[in-house]
Every structure is written in structure tokens, then in C-alpha cells.
Amino acid sequence: MPATSLADWLRAESDDALAELLRTRRDLSTPPPSDTAVLATRAGTPGSVARACEDLDTFTLAVLDALLVAGADAATVPAAEVAGLVGRDVTAALAKLRARVLAWGEDGALRVPPAARDVLGPFPAGLGTPSPALAATDVEARLAEVGEDERAVLTALAAGPPIGRTRDAGVDVALSEAATPVQKLLARGLLLRRDDQTVELPRELGVLLRDGAVFDPDTLAEPELPVHPHQTDTVDAAAAGEAMELLRQVESLLRSWSQTPPPVLKAGGLGVRELKKVAKDLEVDERRATLLAELVVGAGLVADSENTVPEWVPTTLTDSWLASPSVQRWMTLAQAWLELPRLPGLAGGRDAKDKPIAPLSEELRRPLAPVARRRVLTALAELPAGSGVKGVDELVNVLAWRAPRRGGRLRDETVRWTMAEATALGLVGLGGLTTGTRLLLEDDRSGAVEAMYDALPAPVDHVLVQADLTVVAPGPLETELAAAMSAVADVESAGHATVYRVTETSVRRALDTGRTADELHALFRTKSATPVPQGLSYLIDDVARRHGRLRGGAAGSFLRCDDEALLAEVLANPVAAEYDLRMIAPTVLISSAALAEVLEALRAAGFAPAAEGPDGRVVDLRPSGRRLPGRTRSARARVGEPATLTEEQAVRIVSNLRAGDQASARRRGSTVHAPRGGGADTTATLDLLSLATLEQREVWIGFVDSRGTASQRVVRPLRVGGGVLEGADHERYPLHRITSAALVED
Template identity: 40%
Template sequence: MSTSLADHLRSLPDESLAALLQLRPDLVVPVPADVAALAIRAQSRVSVSRALDGLDQFTLQIMDAARLTRDPADGTTSVDGVLALATTGPNPPAPTAVRAAVDRLRARFLLYGPDNALHLVGGIDEISPYPAGLGRPATELDPRTAALCADPAKLRRTLLSAPPSARAILDRLAAGPPVGSVPPGALQAPAVGADDDLPPDDTNGGAPTGSPVRWLVDHRLLVRVSGGKGGTTGMVELPREIGLLLRRETGPLGPLSSSPPQVAATPREPKAADSAGAGQTMEVVRHTEALLEQLAAEPAPVLRSGGIGVRDLRRLARATGSDESVAALLLEVAYAAGLTGEMELPGAAGRYGADQQVLPTAGYEMWRAGSLAQRWEQLARAWLTMTRQVGLVGQRDDRDRPITVLSAEAERAGAPAARRAVLGVLADLEPAAAPSAEEVLALLDWRAPRRSRGRENAHREVLAEAATLGVTGLGALTSYGRLLLAEATASEDDATDDPLGLRADAEDGGSAIRILDTLLPAPVDHFLVQADLSVVVPGPPEPALAAELEVVAEPESAGGASVHRITTGSVRRALDAGYSADDLHDLFRRRSRTPVPQGLAYLVDDVARKHGGLRIGSAGAYLRSDDEALLAEVLADRRVEALALRRLAPTVLVTPYQGGRLLSVLREAGYAPVAEDATGSTVLTRPKARRAPARVSVATRALDPLATPRLPLPRLLGVVEQIRRGDAVARAARRAPAVVRGATSDGPVPAHSHHDALAVLQQAVRDKALVWVGYVDAHGATASRLVRPVSLGAGYLRAEDERTEMLHTFALHRITAAVLEK
């Protein structure tokens, strides 16, 4: 069949071959040596499985129709035969829909050939052994069952006589898959005369039936296909003829639907959905900033097993007023965006035996300087592309250990593809459509059943995370979320066409940022000072205003309008950071839209007057002041007795402790000292923020790291031309005089063309001879190995390495040369 497919590929124009490579990009990694190698790769199990993964449920059912209508003699089918089988049963699909599905299969070369002699590529039967969920024909399973199926009247009578419990098993197997396991003893024959001892079966009118599976096997409705030790366990299979008979009400292929399920949910108001999502984006940015500030104040230690411990996660969630699940999501997203990272601890190990801490990186400062929309977009892009499944946090791994935040156990390579699939379903609906989770799962199951089945929990988690991050609002995809997904997908598709990013948008942000900016309240550059020294910011503050408020005020509440309070400690902190009293007065006059209360001016002047009244040096340390009465007060204060102060001069006190401790103890006691250097100049510093090494955000990666990059059409045409040249060289080599391979005067002669390499390998399998095999490994590097071929088929070479006594498997499309060992 590979030769037939190769001949068919050779007869196609370059544009058709390029279209095939565009639909199945894995066929050119690496570039095949010739058309024969391309045909073998197109039929390999891995490539065919990838092609099937992208097909919808209806197209897969039409492919099963082609498999069921194959001629046993030559293995071909026809479009008319597929159409006749697909339109059998209630509610048949339109013939145009069936032909369109056949065209989709032919475009991917899962079907090829003329309409009256269609071939299926090899590998499909290995991937899916039961077409349409039907078993094998009875002639392949058991001759006695085949005889029963050959008598339709007797078969119907046997089915009608089946007990209800046995009929339920038949109906379940008829729906597919047609095989099932049986418990121990279910197929054992009863002892002689033991029928009277069987318990009554209520489902059979009170008559004893024993095991329903045994009844079905005894009456040839099920065929035992394997058995365990002693014949007590095994598998049973429902023959195809019986399955088709049981499907007489639904059709041989089961229920067919050429269009996806309809969404019954009422669409939301687009403006309402965008407003709800925009409000959530503000909360996400605020909570993320609060989490990172808590990490900066108290870094979280990294467990020896990796990740952040449960107690630290609870501490961070409690400090920021969020749920643990939300805190875990934001920590994972911030790490993926490059805002947090690990830093080695100097010296001994820290808490929990860890030698690393998680804290903000230098990129966090740049992130804080951006607008709300820019900060959210960086987080959302990282979420789209990160290979982390946050829903696994808190669950147990294979070793029954809890999965923690940032641990390796939460790594899932298919997570980006799951997010793209779920958001793609929402994006393809009408704007502001808000389907339920069940409707989304049904759409995913119809679009790509092979990919979606078994991943329902992951898809539900994507919907919950999208709502938490503000990608969706009121259950509908927001307008800026739709643009974000489109931009991420477009950047992935254009990555190979523009690897250096020379055509990247030079503007400050994309369309998603601009749309979100119009939905969010405009940043404000002012605040309102109240008589009780509270400061109200009527909107999101500008980065400069937020930095000033962080120094001069204490936060009390956050949200659309945040509230801060000016205290003695906050004014002292501002003075320690380098502000003077005049600077603070000017700040409040310039930023406040209300008159500055007199109490605030008095507070600033009073704290500034006391600030710096005491000076601290580094002699051991020393404490000096021009106010002798103030020094006498400090010397007599019992709260600072632990410093062991003593007077050296009327204006100087000393202590055996370092200046840092002297400074902190005096401040805790209510004094306002400042440090000075050796020249007597005041030392005013901001607290030094610890930062982890900078990390690159995962938002620069492809949206689906498992997907093979799609090449543009001009490059694919160049690949086709290269394959054509290799095919011409292979044909010329086949027309050349035969050369005895394996020995010449200069040593072994390799088979350079793919066709010749396969001929050498086939000869080696027959002769059980040693052969040198040249191949391209998974990293694209060329290598060679001396092996003894065992088998050649299904797109793979299985060979034994006599040196290591190991069995190796080589994909035929990766083999570049073969030469017999001399």
C-alpha cells in the first residue's frame, strides 16, 4: 500500500503536496529524503494519530464508514459505498455533508485514490481497531457464532430470549467499544445439577439465570477472545453482525450529526460582559501585586521536593484576602510571567530545610510601572502559554504526596492546548454568548473527540481560571479576551515566517490592551485628603502617585477607589526615605483636590521637628544629640536598658551593640533617630528590596508547545522541490547497474536513498545479518548503530543491538542510510 500511496503522491502537483504538508506539518520534521519516505511517514502510527486528533466527530464517523465498506479482496471502498452506509438509519445527514467529510479525509491523505477505488492509509486499524465501535466479523472470531449470524431468524430468536440483565450487557457493548472484561468465575460452567441452586433473578421474572455473561457466551452472542489463568478471567467481544442488528434504530454508525451541538444559553449584553470582565482584571492585578509585595516582605522558602508549602500558601492568601485556589493561580501565573523567581540562600539552609526562596524578580519593578491593561495583558498571555495545570494543586500525586504550588508535579505539556481549545469554542460563538460548562464540553467533544475525551476536568478548570483572570465576563468571552486569543494565535502562526520578530508591532500594546484601556477607569493623578487624615484615591492611581502613596501613607482598603491613612509612622518613613517637611507639604498641596487639613500640616511639622534629633554612629554604636535633656531622657528610659547605654560626654552616649540594633530599639521606643556617616552627614535610605534573578516570561513561547510549527506556503513549496529532487536521485539510482552492497575494495558501500536503504534492511531481515543503520534522532542529529534487524513493518524497524542485548525501534522515515556489515 505504501507503493500505491507513493505513486499517488508522485502524480500530484506541487501545490497539492504543499497543501498536504500544511495540514500535516509533522511530515516535514525532518524533511523526507524522497516521496517514498514521505509516503511511509504519512502512514506511520504517530503521524496518522496526529491527523486523526484534529478531526471532528462526524468526519471520524465517515472514516469509519469507509473502513466498514472496504472490499475484503483489495481493501478499497468507494464514495458511493460510504454515502450509502452513512445515510442508512434515522435522520441521515445530507449527502453534501458526507462528501465534504470525505474531502477532508482526502485532503489529509487518510483516504486517497479515485472515487470508485478509495484506499485508507495504513496505521488507522492499529490506532482504532474497532471501526464505529463495532467488533470484528463473526467469521474472524468463532465459526459457531458465524453460523448463528448466518441464520437471521435464529439470531433474532436468540436475542429475544436473552434475559434482561444479559440484554443490558449487549446494548452497552453495541454502543461501543465492543469488548469487555469479565470477572473471575463469570465464564465458569456450573457444576452438574447445580442449576437448581442458582439464586432467582428478579430481572428475569424470578427464573435463575446465573451469570448473564456466561449465558451470552453459551448462546454464541458473545465470543471469548482471551482467558486468564485457569480460564476464570478474560475478555469477551461482540461480533459485528450482532452489533449492527442491535443498532437498527440508530443506524450502523450510531447517531450522526454533521453540525456541532447548538448552544441554548441566552447571549449576554456585550457591554455588560466586558464591564464585568474589566472589573475582574482590576482585582487580578491588585491581588497579584499584593501577593508579590508579601513575598518581597517575607519570601517563601522552596521545599526540598519543590514548590511552596501549604502553610506559606495559606499565609499569602490570608494576607491578601483571597482564596487559596486564587492565590495558587496568581502565583503560578506570576512565575510564568517572569515576575517571581528563586534565589539561593546564603549560608545555612533556611526554614523547612530549604536553600532557596521565592521572591519577586527585577522584572516586577517594570511590571508595576505599566498601566493596568498592560499589567493584565502580561499575566493573561503567560496564563495562555504556561505548561502548568493549576487545578492539580492540592491533589495527590502517584506517590500519594500533595501537589504544591510551583512544584514539578503540576507540569502538563498539554495545558496550553486545552486553554486554546476552550477559548476557541467561546470565540467561535456569537459575541457575548455564555454557554454552560456542559455545552462547552459537548462542543469540544464534537470538534475533537480524540483530544477532549478524558480531559473534562481540565476543561472545566480552564473556564474557572478564565473567569478569575477576567478573560471571560458573566460566562462570555470578552471582546479584549477574544482579541488576546487572536493575537496569541496569530503570533504563533507567524513565528516561523518572521523568526527575528522584525515585523513585530512597535506600539506600546496590541488591540486587546487598547480595548481594555477604554473599559477601565482612567488613572488618576490626585487624591482627596479628609479631616481625619484619610486619603481617598478616586480611581486607579498612576504609577508615580502609587509610589508616593506607598511611602507617605498606610493602605486601608483597595478597589476601584482606594483609601489610605497618614500616620506618624508613615510620615517618619517618608522622612527616612529622604523627604523633607517642605517636600511633604508640597506633595499634599500638589496632589490633593481638597484643602489640606491643618492637622496634617501640624503632624508633618511635629514629626519633622523630632526627626533627626538623635544621631547614631558606628563606634559600637554611639548616640549623640545637642539636646542634653533628650539624652538624659533616653539614658533613664527603662525600655532601652537592654542597649547598655552609658554617657561619654554631655551630648554622647555609646552602646556595645551595632548601630542597626540601636536604631531599631530606639524607634520601637517611640524616638525618631537617624543614622549618620563618619563625617556626621545624615544617612537617609529607602529599604532595600530583595529581588530574585530576572526570568523570561513564558508568554514568548508558542501557544501550544506540543504542536509542530506550521510553515508558510513558499517554504513548503521549497520543501516539496527538495523532496522531488531526492526522488529523482532515487529513481536514477534504481536504474543504475546493480552494485553488490556490503563489500568493495574500499569497504562497505552505504545505501544513500531511502528506497535502497529499505531494500538493504529487508534483505538483512531475511538473512538475519548485521547492518549499520544511519538515522536522525529526536534532536535532529545524525547517528549510526550496528544492529541485527528483527522485523520491518507498520512504519518501524525493530532491531537488536548485540553489544547491549537491547531491542531498539527506529521510525522508517528517520532512517537515512543502511549498509550491511562486512
């Protein structure tokens, strides 16, 4: 069967097939090829072939290897020979290779791009070159004559690659004089000498040592992925619990960095000391602390202040995030993680210069990280709803089989990191995808929010006050109740049931915010499902009785009190001298220091002052934390996926390809060329186009578009004027962009 060139094969393909090729191999369309010959040339380059192989599974790559073993890069090969080398049916794999034009031709005359050998290596399937000397001999009988030491050398080379380096390669002796296994094998003709230091195992011998098979049959089948069946509700509930814990930790991190922003390292990133502090404060390990830091920065909740002394400071988006419902907060973090072009798992390792890699540093940037995450989640999405993988290592093996050439050295580790991070985010529960994550992968954001809302535990509107002044929240509290509890009590232990403790300090803090004792009594009386202990009532009343007796205002600042003896006590305290307190009236003291500083010092000295506003009411002077302007995050067309050709774009490129082919085939006669060097004289071109318009004849033109892409067209001119050629296809071609023109003979 005669060979068919790749260009001819592409010309014979349907428009739909070409459009699908351009969508599958995105690099072929940039810039748009002018005709099929250009497309074929581009598809056969090593770089393009390598990218096309990245999505091929192990079996399909084995079929491509078998084509190279059979020599399809140099001559046509029948499909039956390829199937014999692989040992099973190859119809589906050949269809996949043809769709990517990694192979073309009918089953009786298959070809592959010569660049495929450069991409897959010089030894397809790990086999060497054939040996003419062994072609007409009984290889099995000759193999039976070798000793154990010689057979060990052959077995090692048969596993691939088939070459080995040895000093014995340069020694040419007879079999009777050979002293080493390599010398004996060279003398027997069972090894080929490539140079003075390299030997090669012949292909015939390699296949024989593999028991007659080119490939190990076990490697050609996709590994099994053991799963645990679960109820969907169980998976969703388990993931929701993890999501709630993550939200609590992120909230704590944001509040901590609002008060004390950590510095940015000179080389960028978060320092070891600051990372350890986050881990200690949140009671998590450093890997979890790194993930939290990367999430808040990736979501735009924290940013580099870029000051003279840069710090990691929460942005104004933090306030709206903290005020949002739990499900919306989760969605913000989940979306940020899916689109995060970074690998947090690299933190703590070492770079090429053996220096530690810090969280939030540039060394963690990996633009293809979103694609890698989506591959993992998509693999889980293929499992039945509710099913979860039994182990991550089995998932690693499956994904490695499906795309062995994709991901580089971090391929397997990225799968493990993705599973751990997705579990922490509540996207994965019990090894399986949640309902919300499945919808999120389908770009159904509203559906994902609704599914997570159903999975999250319903907010509770009550607490349980204990006799030891602890308050138990039996679940996530309603937003207003959570804010009130945070004001009047300190978190003692967090989790699915949060335990707060009410202390004198926490009650005073609540009073500092403007709450009254009656409001605190009402809070516990109406929101506690258990009787309010008498000790708590006494504590609130006792703190309230002393709170605010001493009041301050700005003078810099002032203190006033109806109790002159209390003011005298303040003046006698060392605080008075340190903050320049002086009496201006029997009941008023003033200071040049800021009011917040004076009140803090007085509290440390044992007093219980309160700040008041111009109207005499108690005000809260506690800083809300620093903020930076929020920075808009760029939207993506699809989560974790690179930009792809739309159907309309692909159809347009194919149309131009066909036009270019037609133009190349139909050009006749002399060609008018535009002046070189950017000249503006288009008289000859204008004359030819005017003649074609007058005689209603088609004309071939060479054209350069606004992006500098050259192409060819066959156009039937309707009119020429105003520096523009208008064709019957309603396209307009500026004359200064037409590089050449010729009449087309029918």
C-alpha cells in the same frame, strides 16, 4: 475499481497538497523523507496515525470508524457504503481524511491505513465482528424469541464495547439445558464465544439493537453553545476591573516576598504554610494564590535563589515591572500566562504516589498547556464580538466534541481552569473574549496594549480625605500619587476604590523617607478633592515636631541630639545596654551595632529617631527587599503554538520528494558504491561523475546530508573538482557524502 496504494496516491497529489500535508502532520517531515515511498510508510505508522487523529472532530472520527466497519483497512470500500453506515453526507469528512492521508482513493475505492484499527481500537463504532451464521437469517425474528434477562445482556453489549467476560462462556450446552442468559444466547447463536471467559455480540445484532443505526445521530452533531449577547465595551470594562485587581494582588505579593522570601521546598515548590500566608495576606483563596505565584515565576519576576537554603526571591525585573504603567504590567502577565508550560490548577491535588502537588513544583509542568489554553480562547474568538458563553460546561462539551482524542484525562478540567484563570487575568470578561485578547491571539501585541489601555479606567489625580483620617482613592491613582500615598498611609481596604488610613506610624514612615511636614501638607492640600481635616494637619505637625530630634549615623552607628536630657533618657533605657550605646560627647552617643537595628529598637521603646546622611539630611534606611538577577525568558514564534513548517521549508521538502521519486524511477545500469567504514577512496565515484560531466549525462546519486539524512537525487553535473560535485541546479554535493552513483539512461 482497482485499489491504489498510498505511495501511488501521494505521487499523484499536487505539490501544494503535499506541502499542506507536511504542515498539517508535522511529524511526517522530521527527518525529511527521501521519497514518496518513505513518506507513505511513515504516514501509515500507528504513532503518526494517532497524532493525526488528535485534531479530528467526533463526526470525522465516526466516518473513519465507518470505513473500518466496512473493512477499508483490508480492501477498497465505496463512499456510498460509508455514507449509509453514518446516515448522512460524508463528503466534507472524507476530504478532511484525505487531506491528512487517513484515507485515500476515489469515492468508489476508498482505503485507510491498517494502523487505524490499532489506533481506534479493535471494535470500530463499538460493534463486534460479523457472524456468518446470522448473515442468512431473520435476525429480528430471532431477537424476538429471547427473554427479558437475555435482552438485558444484549442491550448492555450493544452500547459498546461488544465483548463481556463471564464464566458461562466456557459452558457449551443445548438451549433446553441452558440455565443462564449467556448460555441461552450462545445456544441461540446470538453471542459469539471468543474464549472460555469472553463472549462477543455480533455486528448484525448490535446494529439492530441500535435501531438500525451504527451511530447515535445525536452524537454526530456538534453541541450547541448558548451565549449571552453583551456590548463589547461592557465585556472590556468587566475584564479591565479584574485585571486591575490582579495587578494589585501581584504587586502586594512581590512586595511581601521582597521583604520575606518564602523557602523552596526540598522537593521543589511552595510549601502549604507559605501558600496559606499568601492567601491570608492578600485575602484570596488558595487557588488564586497559586495562580499568582505561578504567574510571577512564569513572568521572571521571581526565581529560585538556588542557594544553600533556597528561597523564592524577586528578580531585578520586579523593579522595572513595578515602575511600568498598568497596561504594560498587565501585558507582561498575560503573555507569561499564555506561554506558561504548566497547569496551576493541578496544585492541591495528588500525584501518582498519592502525595500532595505543591504550587511551583515540577509536577505542574505540562508542555502542551499553552496549546490547550489557545484552543479554549480560539473557541471563544469564534463567537460574535461581545458574546459570552452562558456556562463553562457547555464550552467543555463543545471542545470535547471537536477533539475527543486530544487532551487526555485532564482535557475537560483544563478548559475549566483556563476559563477561570483567563477571567482572573482580564483576558475574558462575562464569558467572552475582550478586544485586547482577540488582538493578542492574532499576535498584534501593540493593538492589544492599546485596547487594554482604552478599557482600563483612567488614572485619577486626586483623593478624598475624610474626617476620620481615611483617604479614599476613587480609582487607580497616577503612578507618582500612588507612590506618595503608599508612603504616607496604609491600605485599609483594596478594590476599585482603595481606602487608605493615615496614622502616626505611617506619617513617621513618610518622614523617614526624607519628606518634610510642609511637603506632606502640600500633598494633601493639592491632591485632595475634599477639605483637609484639621486633625490630619495636627497629626502631621505633631509627628514632625518629634521626628528627627534624635538622629543617628554609622560608627557602627551614632546618635546625636542637642537635647542632653533626651540623650540621658536614652542611656537610661534598656536599649542602651542591649546595643552598647555609650556617650562620647554631651550630645553624641555611639554604638557598635548597625544603625538600622539601633533605630528600630529605639522606635520600639517609644522614641522617634531619624537617620541622617553625611550632609545631615534625613535618609530612608528601610530595605527595598532582596533581588536576584533577572533571567531572560525565551521568545516564542507564536503564542501557545508548537513550531510549524514554513511554506519555504515545506516546498523544499516536496521538491526533494519529487527528486527522490525521479531518482528511484530512472536509475539504470551498474551502481558505484562508496567504500564502507568511512573510507576516503572516492576514485570510482569521481571517475563516473567526471564521465557524466564530460558527456553531459544525468547521474543518480545517493547522498547523506550534514544531519545524517539519506536521500536520492538525479543531478546533471556541471563540474567536479575540489572534492565537490556542482549540479546544474546550483546545488553542491561534497564527494565524501555521496554514498553511491549510477548513470541515468534517457
